[in-house]
Amino acid sequence: MPAGAKFGLLGPNGAGKTTFVKLLLSAVHPTAGSARLFGKDASLPESRRPVGYLPENHRFPTYLTGAGMLDFYGALSGLSSQERRRQIPGLLELVGLASWGPVRIKKYSKGMLQRLGLAQALIHQPKLLILDEPTDGVDPAGRREIRDILDRLTGNGVTVFINSHLLSEVESFCDHVAIMRKGQLVLEGKISNLLAGSGYTVSASGVSDSALNDIRRTGAAIQPTPQGVSIQSPNRDHANLVIDKIRAAGGFIDGLKPSGSSLEDLFLKATASDETLIERAA
Amino acid sequence: MTDHQKTSSSNVILSLVADTFQEARARWLFWGLFALSSLLVLIFLFVLQVDLAAGAISFLGVGSTSRRIFSIQKFVNVSYSWVSIVLYVWGTFLAIFASAGLIPAVLEAGRIALLLSKPIGRTTLLLGRYLGNLLVVALNHIYLVGAVWLILAIKTNIWNYRFLLAIPVSIFIFAVLLCVVVFVGVITESAALSVMAPVGLGLISVLLAQYQVVIKLLDSEWSRRLWMILYWIVPKVFDLGSALRESILLDKQVDWATPVWTSSAFGIAVLVSALHIFRKRDF
Numbered sequence: 166m167p168a169g170a171k172f173g174l175l176g177p178n179g180a181g182k183t184t185f186v187k188l189l190l191s192a193v194h195p196t197a198g199s200a201r202l203f204g205k206d207a208s209l210p211e212s213r214r215p216v217g218y219l220p221e222n223h224r225f226p227t228y229l230t231g232a233g234m235l236d237f238y239g240a241l242s243g244l245s246s247q248e249r250r251r252q253i254p255g256l257l258e259l260v261g262l263a264s265w266g267p268v269r270i271k272k273y274s275k276g277m278l279q280r281l282g283l284a285q286a287l288i289h290q291p292k293l294l295i296l297d298e299p300t301d302g303v304d305p306a307g308r309r310e311i312r313d314i315l316d317r318l319t320g321n322g323v324t325v326f327i328n329s330h331l332l333s334e335v336e337s338f339c340d341h342v343a344i345m346r347k348g349q350l351v352l353e354g355k356i357s358n359l360l361a362g363s364g365y366t367v368s369a370s371g372v373s374d375s376a377l378n379d380i381r382r383t384g385a386a387i388q389p390t391p392q393g394v395s396i397q398s399p400n401r402d403h404a405n406l407v408i409d410k411i412r413a414a415g416g417f418i419d420g421l422k423p424s425g426s427s428l429e430d431l432f433l434k435a436t437a438s439d440e441t442l443i444e445r446a447a
Numbered sequence: 448m449t450d451h452q453k454t455s456s457s458n459v460i461l462s463l464v465a466d467t468f469q470e471a472r473a474r475w476l477f478w479g480l481f482a483l484s485s486l487l488v489l490i491f492l493f494v495l496q497v498d499l500a501a502g503a504i505s506f507l508g509v510g511s512t513s514r515r516i517f518s519i520q521k522f523v524n525v526s527y528s529w530v531s532i533v534l535y536v537w538g539t540f541l542a543i544f545a546s547a548g549l550i551p552a553v554l555e556a557g558r559i560a561l562l563l564s565k566p567i568g569r570t571t572l573l574l575g576r577y578l579g580n581l582l583v584v585a586l587n588h589i590y591l592v593g594a595v596w597l598i599l600a601i602k603t604n605i606w607n608y609r610f611l612l613a614i615p616v617s618i619f620i621f622a623v624l625l626c627v628v629v630f631v632g633v634i635t636e637s638a639a640l641s642v643m644a645p646v647g648l649g650l651i652s653v654l655l656a657q658y659q660v661v662i663k664l665l666d667s668e669w670s671r672r673l674w675m676i677l678y679w680i681v682p683k684v685f686d687l688g689s690a691l692r693e694s695i696l697l698d699k700q701v702d703w704a705t706p707v708w709t710s711s712a713f714g715i716a717v718l719v720s721a722l723h724i725f726r727k728r729d730f
Contacts, residue, residue: 228473
């Protein structure tokens with residue numbers, strides 16, 4: 166994964182997503198093969214130093230306050246007490262819990278716990294953030310806040326790895342995706358390329374009939390719309406050719422968007438196949 | 448290991464110890480232990496307040512002054528020795544009940560996954576928890592034995608410092624039995640079993656310690672050998688208690704070495720096994 170990527174891991178129940186994450190974090194041991202983090206054997210504690218993790222169904226110690234919890238996990242992450250004291254107020258501020266630091270965790274709502282969990286994952290300024298269902302139980306406004314925080318982090322070079330069953334969440338936030346099925350990687354690539362691989366829709370107006378016939382001969386599907394026409398191109402090169410022809414004929418391009426499959430279509434296709442097909446879209 | 452890593456490791460251990468302490472406090476285990484110990488202290492205070500001891504001392508004090516001093520000394524030593532046993536048994540078993548849930552609690556899904564994701568070894572994690580638990584109990588033993596010793600000493604004006612041996616001896620046997628709590632907790636994640644196993648071992652040690660009588664009653668060589676093997680393996684809860692009582696009663700050195708090293712070997716072997724299993728387990 167390139168630094169700063171927003172990577173989503175998808176798969177049906179039982180595909181092995183959580184096991185994969187636990188392998189990376191050495192919570193489970195591989196029966197065969199090995200896992201590496203930043204070039205280091207993942208079973209070594211040191212390899213986990215640049216990693217922040219928010220597990221699914223976490224159980225934070227309810228006897229701690231929010232600030233106390235950050236202090237505890239900060240210490241386990243190798244931070245000195247001075248570093249922890251410096252980091253904690255800013256982190257609580259970042260996740261919108263500035264006034265909740267001295268309050269015991271048992272008084273926190275589910276959404277607040279998720280945000281606090283995110284803060285504990287960030288306390289040692291990790292290079293890689295692994296989040297298991299990060300917006301589980303969070304209301305829409307809270308989801309938006311979490312996405313905004315993650316966007317800021319990726320802007321600063323932090324790589325975010327999200328394990329989620331929410332396709333819409335992955336589609337709206339991630340730029341890379343991988344789909345697992347029965348413990349195998351079946352699809353992986355940049356979301357924009359994977360979806361673009363299914364074709365483009367070019368919306369145009371003011372295009373002459375002769376130009377439309379010319380375009381039709383290239384294999385494009387043309388559909389009249391109230392504003393003009395909607396042209397389906399099977400790939401990016403073809404879409405460029407269509408645009409060139411429309412402009413050469415004096416027509417206007419009203420819109421261009423990837424068409425065909427949604428992430429849901431891709432997911433269903435990838436997880437239904439019996440073959441293990443790794444499609445890498447650069 | 449670099450200086451930074453050493454500092455980091457000691458920070459981690461300290462944090463785990465502090466966290467165990469906080470959890471014991473939040474679960475009322477710490478206060479429960481403290482309250483029950485205080486109850487025992489109050490009972491001693493009450494018993495001495497009603498002059499039961501003074502009456503007995505006065506009764507023993509009939510006769511010449513020198514004979515009277517000797518008798519009082521003897522009475523106090525007997526009292527001290529039996530009180531030390533009460534504290535030893537009370538403190539140890541109460542501590543086991545209080546500690547049983549602390550290991551399974553940390554192994555709960557959702558909690559252990561986050562702990563293991565941190566850059567700390569599993570050995571450090573479990574040892575930090577072990578030490579935290581030991582600290583909670585050690586503080587309680589110091590309070591319990593110290594308070595009873597002060598009450599007895601002030602009341603009788605006989606300051607028997609050997610009585611304070613009950614503190615290290617109780618902490619030591621608890622440290623050994625805590626290894627069993629950790630071992631059972633790591634394997635079963637059951638608080639109930641984590642209590643049953645060390646308590647059971649404690650009771651068995653009382654039986655096994657009667658080997659001088661029992662081996663005369665056993666009719667086969669292999670059963671006598673088995674009894675002795677078990678006697679040497681199982682921690683010497685009974686023997687250490689007896690040594691403690693004798694040491695206070697007779698006011699002389701007793702054989703600590705044998706029960707201490709055999710119990711230590713048992714505890715270390717069990718703890719190393721628990722660590723090995725914990726390192727290999729999937730969570």
